[in-house]
Amino acid sequence: MENKQDGVSNGDGDVLHDIENEGVLLDGKGEIRRNWSEFSERNMSYAEPLLVKRTNTTSQIAIIGANLSPIESLDYEIFENEIFNQDWRSRKKIQIIQYVILKWGFALIIGLGTGLVGLFNNISVENIAGFKLLMTTTLMTQHRYVEAFVAYAGINVVLAAAAAALCAFIAPAAAGSGIPEVKAYLNGVDAHSILAPSTLFVKIFGSVLGVSAGFVVGKEGPMVHTGACIANLLGQGGSRKYGLTWNWLRYFKNDRDRRDMITCGAAAGVAAAFRAPVGGVLFALEEAASWWRSALLWRTFFTTAVVAIVLRAAIQFCATGKCGLFGEGGLIMYDVGSSKVTYSAGDVLAAILLGVIGGVLGSVYNYLVDKVVRTYSIINEKGAVFKIILVVTIALLTSCCFYFLPWIATCKPCPTNESVICPSVDESGEYKSFQCKPGYYNDLASLFLNTNDDAIRNLFSSRITKEFHISSLFIYFGTIFFLGIATYGIAVPSGLFIPVILAGAAYGRLVGRLFEPIVKLDTGLFALLGAASFLGGTMRMTVSICVILLELTNDLLLLPLVMLVLLISKSVADGFNKGVYDQILKIKGLPYMESHAEPYMRTLAARDVVSGPLVTFSGIEKVGNILHALETTGHNGFPVIDEPPFSDAAELCGLVLRSHLLVLLKGKNFTKDRLFMGRSISKRISALDFAKAGSGKGMKLEDLDINEEEKNMYVDLHPITNASPYTVLETMSLAKAAILFRQLGLRHMCVVPKSQGRPPVVGILTRHDFMPEHILGLYPGINPHKED
Secondary structure, three states: OOOOOOOEEOOOOOEEOOOOOOOEEEOOOOOEEEOOOOOOHHHOOOOOOOOHHHOOOOOOEEEEOOEEEEEEEOOOOOOOOHHHHHHHHHOOHHHHHHHHHHHHHHHHHHHHHHHHHHHHHHHHHHHHHHHHHHHHHHHHHOOOHHHHHHHHHHHHHHHHHHHHHHHHHOOHHHOEOOHHHHHHHHHOEEEOOOOOHHHHHHHHHHHHHHHHOOOOOEOHHHHHHHHHHHHHHHOOOOEOOOOEOOHHHHHHOOHHHHHHHHHHHHHHHHHHHHOOHHHHHHHHHHHHOOOOOHHHHHHHHHHHHHHHHHHHHHHHHHOOOOOOOOOOOOOOOOOOOOOOOOOOHHHHHHHHHHHHHHHHHHHHHHHHHHHHHHHHHHHHOOOHHHHHHHHHHHHHHHHHHHHHHHHHOOOEEOOOOOOOOOOOOOOOOOOOOOOOOOOEEOHHHHHHOOOHHHHHHHHHOOOOOOOOOHHHHHHHHHHHHHHHHHHOOOOOEOEOHHHHHHHHHHHHHHHHHHOHHHOOOOHHHHHHHHHHHHHHHHHOOOHHHHHHHHHHHOOHHHHHHHHHHHHHHHHHHHOOOOOHHHHHHHHHOOOOOOOOOOHHHHHOEHHHHOOOOOOOEEOEEEHHHHHHHHHHOOOOEEEEEEOOOOOOOOEEEEEEEHHHHHHHHHHOOOEOOOOOOHHHHHHHOOHHHHOOOHHHOOOOHHHOOOOHHHHOOEEEOHHHOEOOOOEEEOOOEHHHHHHHHHHHOOOOEEEEOOOOOOOOOOEEEOHHHHOHHHHHHHOOOOOOOOOO
């Protein structure tokens, strides 16, 4: 594509250059016109579904939760201008110590907060769901079957509607797992209310209500989002509105420190969900974080350790019976440890088969989730009422399946072992009597009419060998598989971990039963291997899932087989499609930058995707020109160019951010002549004035009050200009530029000319320019699937 180098006059003799597609240009008559293109987001109405033809042609709008929302990139780059450099030089040793103490103090608070929320979620779900199941069981024992169904389905519908109402009216961003949104944030993508306090509130209570309603969802995925929200709340740097400010807190008013805290929060969420502190750290490293370093590893490990201590203390407290129906054995610890775990060649063959099955089923699961989420997105866009109707419909479908399917199972006589209670009399148990006569139990009811955590315990249990009939395992697997797909995408906080573990454990136990003549492992251990294979096939994680499962089940002797199953399932599934979270990122339109460049990027140079014209400022610029550029473009970064007489020739001085320009203009450090005012500006404006406000509440253009006389004055941009922006030659391959952009966590990358005698900057590369939709829109003839 040809890059436009010539500026467009604004009528005052000054030259404006505009690079981004949505830029506003002036024609020869001085009238404003839009520079629209076929790949610009301005071709797309905010009310129009993103998913027409099910592709997103922009990287400025995305689906957050269940609503369309504008998005922007985060500034992870260290900004070096005169004011920031002076602030760093003036810092004393005590301030550096304060900063370190505060970082670790916040890690401690994140761990405590996330651990307590995890405890609250578990106690709430166990008691609400336990009350519902006890009522249903009591009515069943009295042969009041219709009333039992009405009570069971009615409570489920009420809980589901309440969860949907919270999401629809208070925080639409809380719908879904939240892991894709957290993953995108840590990759450098911000969106309105993605980590807001209202989202945290709805995530906690909506998750409790949704899981208690009997949906085939987990509270583990939302816990990752919850931990990230808690971390973001602490990273706001206080609140001037409510007088909650402290000098120490100003150190965290930047995207880099918030990113590190949210990484700790995501790890703490996994640790709280699974009681897996090491697994939480590895999850953040393998799946969530895009940037990692050893210092962050230590802090994340400390955070998850705090979570583990909180949960251990909570379990000991609840073991005394003071937590209602939530007693000993809660917090989803499935102890399948066995003193003798030996396996033969038959077990290895069965494990290999499980890995292949998990890879195939995982890819099918992801494909169907993709289709369902796209369909639900169209329904959710119609408004809050449609969201609630969809949720209630799925709640009724789930209730009917869970209540009526056990009727087709045959009653089985209770085992003669005196150590087991059969039939079970409490809200959870391995031997539900359901409609059976005394001395018999219904194996399907033992799976369906339980909480998801208790169903997994039953499937993983090594005490139960042949209590679940093969046909019952088939029915349960099919139901959970399809209900898990149908449930994901509705407007309630919903995790994917538990549905996948349930389905995987069901077919794992099934394979164990079918291979019984040639294997030595018990069926409970095959259920664990099945869960591992399905997790690997859907989520495409290996190390973190392996450790999480080992921490969950307390069985290190099974490590070799778990590793084998995960590697096979991931390898098989990768041949069909991407991981479920990667697919959801694409569906939602979040411009996630992968750690690798696409093969076709090697055939393009950086200049090939730079679209123009480019907006630049002089080192000492007229106020009116700056205001005009801010009003007529949505750009967040502008190159600053020094020209004679302030330099021998035109040269790139650096890059200035929109937010910094707004602060400078509000301070009104203007002069009638073009003069250097760096020292004066540095005295009147401090680095704290440029600190990024939390939750997107920064200064806006409407906050400025500049009259006509001031518009004709000049302002010195040098003190706020980043004098060391990252630059690449226009001839650098796009693949190399993309890797550099991703690894450094940039928001803007300046493209400079290779030869002399041309303008000092060709254009700016942003995240949008690396997106496949943008590149393939410019070059439709490129084959995106061709490998070099």
